[in-house]
Amino acid sequence: MSDTATAAVRLQGIVKRFPGVVANHDVEVTVRPGTVHALVGENGAGKSTLMKILYGVQKPDEGSIEIDGQTVVLATPADAIARGIGMVFQHFQLADNLSVLENVVLGAEKRHGIGDAARREIHRISAEYGFDLDPDELVETLGVGARQRVEILKVLYRGARIIILDEPTAVLVPQEVEALFANLRELKREGHTLIFISHKLDEVLAIADEITVLRRGATVATVRPADVTSHDLAELMVGSELPSPSTEESTVTDRVVLEVRDLRVEDKVGRALLSDVTLRIRAGEVVGIAGVEGNGQTELVEAVVGIRRPSTGTVQMLDADVTAWGTRRRRAAGVGYIPEDRQRHGLLLDAPLWENRVLGHQTRAPSMHGYWIDRHGAVADSKRIVAEYDVRTPGVNTTARALSGGNQQKFIVGREMSGDPVLLVASHPTRGVDVGAQAAIWDQIREARRRGLAVLLVSADLDELIGLSDSIRVILRGRLVGTFDPHTVTPQELGSAKTGAGDEAVVDEATVRR
Amino acid sequence: MNLLPRVGVGLAAPLLAIVVAGLVTSLVLIGVGDSVAEFWGVMFTVPSARLTVGIVNGASILYLSGLAAAVAFRMNLFNIGVEGQYRVATFAAAYFAGQALLPGYLNTVVTICVAMVVGAAWAGIAAILRVTRGVSEVISTIMLNAIAGGLVAYLLRELGDQQGQIRRTTTIPESSWVGGIPLIPGESSRVYGLAVLAVVAGIAFAVILNRTRFGFDLRATGRSETAAVASGVNVKRMVVSAMLLSGAVAGLIGMLDLFGNSHAYGSTIQVGVGFTGIAVALLGRNNPVGIALGALVFAFLSAQSNALGIEAGISPEIVAVTQGVIVLSVVIAYEVVRRYQVRIEQRDVARALERDRAREAGALS
Amino acid sequence: MSTVVAAPQSTAPPASGRRRTRLWVSVWLLVGLLALATARVVADADDIDSTGTLRAGLVLAMPIALAGLGGLWSERAGVVNIGLEGMMILGTLGAGYYTYHFGVWVGLLGAIAFGAIGGVLHAVATIVFGVDHIVSGVAINIIAAGAAAFLAEVFFSGLEGGGPTQSPSLPEPPSFDVPVLAEASSDLAEKGWFLLSDAGSVVAALTNNMSVFTLLAFAALAGSGWLLWRTAFGLRLRSCGESPSSAETLGVNVYRYKFLAVTVSGMLAGFAGCYLAVVASSGYANGQTNGRGFIGLAAMIFGNWRPGGLLAGSLLFGYTDAARLRSGGESVHALLLILAVGLLLLAVWQVRRGHRTSAIVAIVAAVVVAVWFALTDAIPGDFTQMTPYVTTLLVLSLASQRLRMPAADGLRYRRGEAG
Amino acid sequence: AGNDEGSSSTDDICESADGDGPKIGLAFDVGGIGDQSFNDSAYAGLEQVVTDLDGSCTDVEAADGEDDAAREERLRQLADADHTIIIAVGFIYGAAVYNVAPDYPDINFGIIDGAPPEGVDLLTNVANIGFAANQGSFLVGAAAALTTQSDNVGFVGGLNIPLIQDFEMGFEAGVKEINPDIEIQSEYLSQDDAAEGFESPTNGETAATGMFDNGADVVFHAAGKSGLGVFDAAVAAGEGMWAIGVDSDQYLTASAEQKPHILTSMLKRVDTGVIEYVTGVADAVEAGGEAPNGFVTYDLSSDGVGYATSGDFLSQEIIDQLEDLKQQIIDGEIKVPTAF
Ligand SMILES: Nc1ncnc2c1ncn2[C@@H]1O[C@H](COP(=O)(O)OP(=O)(O)OP(=O)(O)O)[C@@H](O)[C@H]1O
Ligand SMILES: Nc1ncnc2c1ncn2[C@@H]1O[C@H](COP(=O)(O)OP(=O)(O)OP(=O)(O)O)[C@@H](O)[C@H]1O
Numbered sequence A: 001m002s003d004t005a006t007a008a009v010r011l012q013g014i015v016k017r018f019p020g021v022v023a024n025h026d027v028e029v030t031v032r033p034g035t036v037h038a039l040v041g042e043n044g045a046g047k048s049t050l051m052k053i054l055y056g057v058q059k060p061d062e063g064s065i066e067i068d069g070q071t072v073v074l075a076t077p078a079d080a081i082a083r084g085i086g087m088v089f090q091h092f093q094l095a096d097n098l099s100v101l102e103n104v105v106l107g108a109e110k111r112h113g114i115g116d117a118a119r120r121e122i123h124r125i126s127a128e129y130g131f132d133l134d135p136d137e138l139v140e141t142l143g144v145g146a147r148q149r150v151e152i153l154k155v156l157y158r159g160a161r162i163i164i165l166d167e168p169t170a171v172l173v174p175q176e177v178e179a180l181f182a183n184l185r186e187l188k189r190e191g192h193t194l195i196f197i198s199h200k201l202d203e204v205l206a207i208a209d210e211i212t213v214l215r216r217g218a219t220v221a222t223v224r225p226a227d228v229t230s231h232d233l234a235e236l237m238v239g240s241e242l243p244s245p246s247t248e249e250s251t252v253t254d255r256v257v258l259e260v261r262d263l264r265v266e267d268k269v270g271r272a273l274l275s276d277v278t279l280r281i282r283a284g285e286v287v288g289i290a291g292v293e294g295n296g297q298t299e300l301v302e303a304v305v306g307i308r309r310p311s312t313g314t315v316q317m318l319d320a321d322v323t324a325w326g327t328r329r330r331r332a333a334g335v336g337y338i339p340e341d342r343q344r345h346g347l348l349l350d351a352p353l354w355e356n357r358v359l360g361h362q363t364r365a366p367s368m369h370g371y372w373i374d375r376h377g378a379v380a381d382s383k384r385i386v387a388e389y390d391v392r393t394p395g396v397n398t399t400a401r402a403l404s405g406g407n408q409q410k411f412i413v414g415r416e417m418s419g420d421p422v423l424l425v426a427s428h429p430t431r432g433v434d435v436g437a438q439a440a441i442w443d444q445i446r447e448a449r450r451r452g453l454a455v456l457l458v459s460a461d462l463d464e465l466i467g468l469s470d471s472i473r474v475i476l477r478g479r480l481v482g483t484f485d486p487h488t489v490t491p492q493e494l495g496s497a498k499t500g501a502g503d504e505a506v507v508d509e510a511t512v513r514r
Numbered sequence B: 001m002n003l004l005p006r007v008g009v010g011l012a013a014p015l016l017a018i019v020v021a022g023l024v025t026s027l028v029l030i031g032v033g034d035s036v037a038e039f040w041g042v043m044f045t046v047p048s049a050r051l052t053v054g055i056v057n058g059a060s061i062l063y064l065s066g067l068a069a070a071v072a073f074r075m076n077l078f079n080i081g082v083e084g085q086y087r088v089a090t091f092a093a094a095y096f097a098g099q100a101l102l103p104g105y106l107n108t109v110v111t112i113c114v115a116m117v118v119g120a121a122w123a124g125i126a127a128i129l130r131v132t133r134g135v136s137e138v139i140s141t142i143m144l145n146a147i148a149g150g151l152v153a154y155l156l157r158e159l160g161d162q163q164g165q166i167r168r169t170t171t172i173p174e175s176s177w178v179g180g181i182p183l184i185p186g187e188s189s190r191v192y193g194l195a196v197l198a199v200v201a202g203i204a205f206a207v208i209l210n211r212t213r214f215g216f217d218l219r220a221t222g223r224s225e226t227a228a229v230a231s232g233v234n235v236k237r238m239v240v241s242a243m244l245l246s247g248a249v250a251g252l253i254g255m256l257d258l259f260g261n262s263h264a265y266g267s268t269i270q271v272g273v274g275f276t277g278i279a280v281a282l283l284g285r286n287n288p289v290g291i292a293l294g295a296l297v298f299a300f301l302s303a304q305s306n307a308l309g310i311e312a313g314i315s316p317e318i319v320a321v322t323q324g325v326i327v328l329s330v331v332i333a334y335e336v337v338r339r340y341q342v343r344i345e346q347r348d349v350a351r352a353l354e355r356d357r358a359r360e361a362g363a364l365s
Numbered sequence C: 001m002s003t004v005v006a007a008p009q010s011t012a013p014p015a016s017g018r019r020r021t022r023l024w025v026s027v028w029l030l031v032g033l034l035a036l037a038t039a040r041v042v043a044d045a046d047d048i049d050s051t052g053t054l055r056a057g058l059v060l061a062m063p064i065a066l067a068g069l070g071g072l073w074s075e076r077a078g079v080v081n082i083g084l085e086g087m088m089i090l091g092t093l094g095a096g097y098y099t100y101h102f103g104v105w106v107g108l109l110g111a112i113a114f115g116a117i118g119g120v121l122h123a124v125a126t127i128v129f130g131v132d133h134i135v136s137g138v139a140i141n142i143i144a145a146g147a148a149a150f151l152a153e154v155f156f157s158g159l160e161g162g163g164p165t166q167s168p169s170l171p172e173p174p175s176f177d178v179p180v181l182a183e184a185s186s187d188l189a190e191k192g193w194f195l196l197s198d199a200g201s202v203v204a205a206l207t208n209n210m211s212v213f214t215l216l217a218f219a220a221l222a223g224s225g226w227l228l229w230r231t232a233f234g235l236r237l238r239s240c241g242e243s244p245s246s247a248e249t250l251g252v253n254v255y256r257y258k259f260l261a262v263t264v265s266g267m268l269a270g271f272a273g274c275y276l277a278v279v280a281s282s283g284y285a286n287g288q289t290n291g292r293g294f295i296g297l298a299a300m301i302f303g304n305w306r307p308g309g310l311l312a313g314s315l316l317f318g319y320t321d322a323a324r325l326r327s328g329g330e331s332v333h334a335l336l337l338i339l340a341v342g343l344l345l346l347a348v349w350q351v352r353r354g355h356r357t358s359a360i361v362a363i364v365a366a367v368v369v370a371v372w373f374a375l376t377d378a379i380p381g382d383f384t385q386m387t388p389y390v391t392t393l394l395v396l397s398l399a400s401q402r403l404r405m406p407a408a409d410g411l412r413y414r415r416g417e418a419g
Numbered sequence D: 001a002g003n004d005e006g007s008s009s010t011d012d013i014c015e016s017a018d019g020d021g022p023k024i025g026l027a028f029d030v031g032g033i034g035d036q037s038f039n040d041s042a043y044a045g046l047e048q049v050v051t052d053l054d055g056s057c058t059d060v061e062a063a064d065g066e067d068d069a070a071r072e073e074r075l076r077q078l079a080d081a082d083h084t085i086i087i088a089v090g091f092i093y094g095a096a097v098y099n100v101a102p103d104y105p106d107i108n109f110g111i112i113d114g115a116p117p118e119g120v121d122l123l124t125n126v127a128n129i130g131f132a133a134n135q136g137s138f139l140v141g142a143a144a145a146l147t148t149q150s151d152n153v154g155f156v157g158g159l160n161i162p163l164i165q166d167f168e169m170g171f172e173a174g175v176k177e178i179n180p181d182i183e184i185q186s187e188y189l190s191q192d193d194a195a196e197g198f199e200s201p202t203n204g205e206t207a208a209t210g211m212f213d214n215g216a217d218v219v220f221h222a223a224g225k226s227g228l229g230v231f232d233a234a235v236a237a238g239e240g241m242w243a244i245g246v247d248s249d250q251y252l253t254a255s256a257e258q259k260p261h262i263l264t265s266m267l268k269r270v271d272t273g274v275i276e277y278v279t280g281v282a283d284a285v286e287a288g289g290e291a292p293n294g295f296v297t298y299d300l301s302s303d304g305v306g307y308a309t310s311g312d313f314l315s316q317e318i319i320d321q322l323e324d325l326k327q328q329i330i331d332g333e334i335k336v337p338t339a340f
């Protein structure tokens, strides 16, 4: 690049090592002022780490940072903020029990205080960008879209000129993405510099002026969107061809494994989280659930697994009415469960792997012998999973915490597929898993399906849904609103169905969530 | 891999803590002008045979108390109420045994069951309040301790007998007493016969916790309530069971002295064991062997401190400082060691990963 | 933005929220007063809300409130502080030593400094070393009790009127009467008029012979409320208890705020100890806190981690404690009447909400209490002694589900893990 | 040796005394020297008798909430350290002494307020040293009744146990003896918790203030350290409001502020008990007779209990009446009720 102007941000030779991993290795990134610069790369490529270094959350082991041509040392986020850098994190950094106002002014109280002046300023920014946020509302009452806007508001409120957005679109519906992009373009016009991270390559191509690709912690290339296709980008990221899930011939049988009828789930104060959900899955069938996060997927999965009690409706498994059964009994009857949050729901992080093998299988061999824990059985079977699912670990006595996220996920999938489950309830089974492992997991699910496994698959990855499912149901505001044939549907159609057929106004997720 | 150094640091932690506690204690003594040499001289006197027996007895009682607390702690339930459970249960047991409804050792056995049931019931109140009303067990058990005191005092007044200055329950018939075990030949004082209860409870604790489904569920809930729920654990039921179990063990604490020494419940009952048990459990990291060591350390310090006043003119209260500092420095030391171990472990994982990568790379070329 | 989402106007501006809170407080005060007045007349228990009882209640409540306020500071910054009891013990010792040698004000500072030592210890263990908060707190309680007992012997043996377990009598901080109001309200309280005299008692208790320390305690409560909820400092501190990682990403030095908060927590506990030793009694004595630190914690939870709420909880506890210590049998007996009526109202409310089982439980309890009231004239000491604890338990079990603790309270926090 | 100020001096007599007379071991109740009441009184006796008999001594203190085994161990250590006389202060040592004494037949044990546990026989080397607290309380009750202007007096007990109830019953009888119409308010600070009962001046003050508020003008306490709060309450209640101390002559140890309010104290002469017992044992050893054993009760007749006149608040007239009552009790004309 032959810059004429000074770079807004120049990262040179950045190295960051974590115990056991080199997250960044000689990374070089130059961001020109007033542009949108995208960072892409696989999970774990080191994007977030690099941005945290730029924002002062973490210190680089080597390398230098230049802002507007000046070499700087950023020891804390406060230093970065003082240099006009703002960051929207991959995971929301909001205090639920504080108001929008408090979340926004926190740390920047000097600008307009914490009272009415700040309130006015928030109203002003909110109006200017069409954010429509009430400063006095508690954050916990907001839906994901609104939360994302609060995050951006926080950055704008601080007068940041260089704005980092780490996967801001992951939780947004297409309309919200559009709105966000409109905001970003507006910001760019006003002279802000934007650094944008996304796994959605079409988005990247649509918004970015320049794209830097990271692979295994190192920069591989910096390209212009006009010069590449998303396929090229993907190859740069992975270093090889992308695998894609594709269903072979149908294995659906007549035997109904799961039948959910007229299910209604309410929250504490009696508002419906799920209503009139009726669903049937046969042996050998994969039913995919598509929907924007927060529309009742979690509740549906939990109701099927028995963690949540429905207020009305029935759940039937094979020939038994299991509505009144607890999770233990359902799992004993052959339900495998891959939870969406693996660290919170799938693992005992401080327990060794072999004990994690027992988790969820406390009633069944090989990890149990009647009422007694069968340690040898559990250890042996853990070793089998480690080998079959290619879990990278020194041994089965290692604690789960020491494994990387992808390897944790592989272990969970291996565990839930063992013991020949009749029904697998899988939430985002390949989230945070690298491409190789992703393909392996898809193969395992397909293989099991062939043997007659029924699968309830919830995923945000439309390709995964289309590739694996025998039928796709769309969930919106707690109701199943449409059924699609994966052979004919396009991601675009699904995308608009998820948001209520496109022309309807976007639902205020808050009413669904709470 | 590197198993040896790991075990090494595991042992280093408690030793380090004891050294730190010793240093702090010495500093305090120097600060107030007491003789450090005399202090350690007394504390490190080899205990007499009789005192050894006393230490074992004290440790047995503390061990049960520590176990009671640990059962709940393993599930992240903070049962601060062992004290109250122990008092209510011991009173009920003493009263029941004193009625002599059953002959001989049958009376003993049934009484022990009564104590466990009553202890469990008292703990159950806190459990019920927690699962139905969401009341933090930390607060409710503290309140229940105070209430237990008043309740027992009332019952003692209503049901007890007057003996000289003391009110006590009717003395247990001699046929139900449990004789002592001669631990050291030629020594007349004996270890409580029911100290076997501590041994049995310790083994049961270890087996149940590490080998059974219930134990697994309990530990899983303690480690991650959310993961436990997803694995099919009914957390409310576990809260109730763990508290009941904890209370039942608390009920055993008083049995050693009741059948082995005092033979009645009176105003001279030992108080504060329940609280010391919490410290012992923490010291032993809620692990059956660790608690035993913790109980011995505490009992040893208390027993040796008795002579401080007689021989060195130092107030025995200083030993409480030693005990507290041991607890605090042990947890800090463990935390430091834990961080170190996590790092070792992650390095191992990374090495395994690198090896794989290298192999892949080798296969490609 | 292309699609404008109409967010529901759900929350009113906070100003009116505050007004509503104030309204509720007044309503509850009135209801409480009415209940006391009725019970006084019906059960003929004059001491139930006499100026003396209320004043004693106030004095007994203040150490609890201060300890609770210490807990509030710490927990608002995300550190559970069960070591309050120990810090309070250190406070009583510091108060004893410094007040004896240097007078009331240095004594107060000494107590605060001693409490702060406990706070710093807790902060180092939990924040720097990431030790479990409860474990550290328990250890601090043991250390403090031992150290106080040991040092008391060193400090006070040989002083005239002192001994190894107690300090000599200590001078009291000045106290004052509010002019006019004090006398007028006392006169009114004497009259025995329904409701009016009861209100007079309340005012008289607050205006007569008010210790400067009590005033300071109120100032600490109000000041903390203002500092924590109305200033940038407070916002930062609270954010450490709600979401330390977001605070970190916004440039807040979370360690510093947590450390500060826990230290202040220890200082307030030290003040609580000072109040107990100097105002509520007349010197240091071993074991005089007797669980008040824990009660303070309970009051704080009861008060939903808010200064006003914890004051209410402390007053409830202090009042019931005073009532049982003064003409206990009679006063607590009269309180039964209030309890019975309260339970009855609860039952009605539960019926209206459709909770049949709870309603039945409440009705049965109400009847039992009412019968107990009717059949006796006084309550045995054993039961009056339990009153404060039973009351706390009862109220908590009714209110716990509405409580909301700081979201990151008790969680371990490490820098650099945000995002 | 003086038995007033000396009691709270740091120079413990046991650190200096090394005479050849009896070697005395004294095991205190919780609190130890400096409680300005029970333990101090015992210490005062020890101090005097050690000086008088040119003996030596060791004193040790109990820990809070310990069990019988710990008390036993303490006594055994004293015994093993070759003490010839061991005195345990407080009834809580009862069981421990009776367990230890049979193993040391050559050592004489005395228990203040002691009694053998149920079913255990008296031993020839154990003396249960008791005091007729009810008799002394009777006299201060009479003093209170003769002093009160409002015909309203109060009693604050530490723990609701027979030992303390005995004070209450005597006090009540004494008041009623003078004027049956006097109202008596009574409150126990705790039912079961020694810390809350005997060691909480706060609670003592709250309870006593309640009594003054409700019209009492004399309040008698039997509440150990909590009694200091009773004195404070009297100070706060103002002039003409009285408190009555207990065990030792508390006027002597009270602060200058409190002194004008301490009408009298009910003396439970633990010091006398200690002196008499040790002298008795020493005499017996010398003369070859039997050492005091069984129940040894000190009452009005042996000056084991009484009332104090320091401060001169009791007029001669009242003292005359009290002396008269005292004689009647000694003569058996008045039977003072007891809790035992
Ligand atoms: N705090 C940490 N401690 C140790 N290792 C870490 C830490 N944070 C990240 N890593 C490691 O650094 C690597 C890079 O992580 P990073 O979060 O930057 O990836 P990413 O590119 O943002 O991935 P994703 O797309 O999943 O967000 C990861 O593989 C992880 O192993
Ligand atoms: N807070 C932390 N402290 C220590 N190590 C951490 C921390 N967070 C992550 N790690 C390390 O980072 C790695 C996992 O990070 P992360 O969960 O981001 O993995 P991932 O990028 O999803 O994994 P994968 O490479 O399988 O996609 C592990 O090696 C883990 O030990």
Ligand SMILES: [Mg+2]
Pocket: A043, A044, A405, A432
């Ligand atoms: Mg990652």
Ligand SMILES: [Mg+2]
Pocket: A047, A048, A049, A090, A166
């Ligand atoms: Mg990332």
